[in-house]
Amino acid sequence: MKIQIHRKRREQGTMLLVTALIAVVAGSTLAYFLTRAQQESFVVNRSEAWNKALVVAEAGIEEGMSLINRNNGNSTALTNWYTGASADGWTVSTSSGNDLYTISRDLGNGMGSYSVSLTNSPTGPVILGIGKVTCKNSLMGSDTVSRKILVYASSSSAFPGALTVKSTINMSGNNVTIDSYDSSDPLHSYWPTYPLAPGYGTYTNTGSTPNTPRKANGNVATDGSIINVGNAQIYGHADTAPGGSTSVGANGSVGNVTWVDAGNQGIAPGYSEDDMNVVFPDVTVPATNWTTFSGSSITNSGNYAMDSIGGNFSITASNVVLYLTNGINLSGNKTVSIGPNSYVTIYAGGTINDGGNGVINNGSQHPVQMIVYGLPSLTSITLHGNGAMFAAIYAPEAAVSYKGGGNSGGFNGALTGSSVVLTGNSTFSYDESLARLNMKSGYVIQSWTELTGP
């Protein structure tokens, strides 16, 4: 039997069917691949924009921080940042009764843009940074991704601890003692019994002898890597920059009051860290009208400019600001006396040298009443020969040398310098009330929050 097949027609139909089938399968597969690849591309693009928007928003926050720190290093003008806002390109308007400072910038080259809003709340400046970045969300379309960051800023204390330096702290010899007290607390300073005037307490560091008002916040800290405690007794913490070390001699002790008074040697658990990370802004002289002065006694409040203080000097006016081009040099029982109701702020260059039984702030013996800001030209602070000082000194460029050896003298207050060397028979007591003063070194971010709402 022979089967008759009409080959041409049937082959043509079959081939067409197979070709169509293959084309459908291949086309569907290709479409699937392309769709997936395109989707992946859009998702990656959006993710990149989302992450970039955060960086852009933070750039805006940086600009806001830059504005409020425009008077950094000038404590009396620090909070007046808004006075130059317009000159810096910010738009000033009023919102809900508060001044609102705004600025917007396009970073160009597809990097996005940011807008910043800044206001001065009772707790400090508040900054809102919004970063916007464009990304593709379809073949022809695009979308804008935005992220918002809200920052609360606050001013940081210029005197957060006893000894704070940029490089090294080196203690040598015996009878070096660093502790703390609180002149505003009758339990932790020596107060008058009646009538409680002038409203603060004084303090005498008794060395390693137990001392009732003593506290253990005599913290020593450095942005450098070395603290050599030697045989000193430190009633407080020792903190270096990351990777730094605190070495303690055979008779040295670092810790709380109980630890050190008990004669323990070494560092108490938790009293040494290596996480110090602080910027020390330089000090600038306030732009004000200075009255040239050459006498030895100031009885009226005001701003005075002098070359230096080199002999007995007294201030009885309530509020005095001094600009000393060449600092303070005392010797031979000379004193700088501050009245019990006087408050003095000094901007000093040159050197501060206190020796030969000289006393700086002999009258009040209250460090809060004598704040010294060392200008970049103040490169040396020396306390020696029974010299005594009751002051808070912020001098980030000064090498500090505290040479004991006498039978009296000492330092009460707080000191920030470039480096510190303490030799035998040196006592240093940090007045904790200084941390609560309105003497600030600059604004720092207090809280950082990403807002997730619309």
Place this chain on the structure above:
Amino acid sequence: MTLMELMISVGIATMFVLGVIILTQFTLNQGLFAIANYTDLNAKSRQTLDRLSRDIRSSSQVTAFATNSISLTNLDGTGFSYTWDGSNQLVRTYAGSSTTMLTNCDYLCFNIYQRNPSNNFIFYTATNIAQAKLVDVSWHCSRQYLGAKLNTESVQTARIVIRN
């Protein structure tokens, strides 16, 4: 052409076509599954990294740490944690509810550092949780096809600085 010849020809052709179809299907399936897997892996990892980095960045401090688990506190005092079970899942816990962020997670490791960089972007290791200001996290996930690990995503690594 005889009937016998026709049947043999059809048989051979059918076997050949079936073979080609099976091979094509297998290859296509592998490719399709691979793409689906990669897309899924990328999406899950990206989503997890975005959420985790936003959480950590806005937190205030690390309250507990292990290489497979980290707990942090927000500025408002609320806490959250990320925990890897050691073989499969990364779970985010916040306000008592848990969300599975990653599945088929073969490896995950947290590390904590201080904020200060040393040379070459190396950060100082935090010796205790009070020092922790930077969280380093690495993981990789995989997906299976026909019982075998077909695609393994390259390790995801991020270093997130706690801003507060």
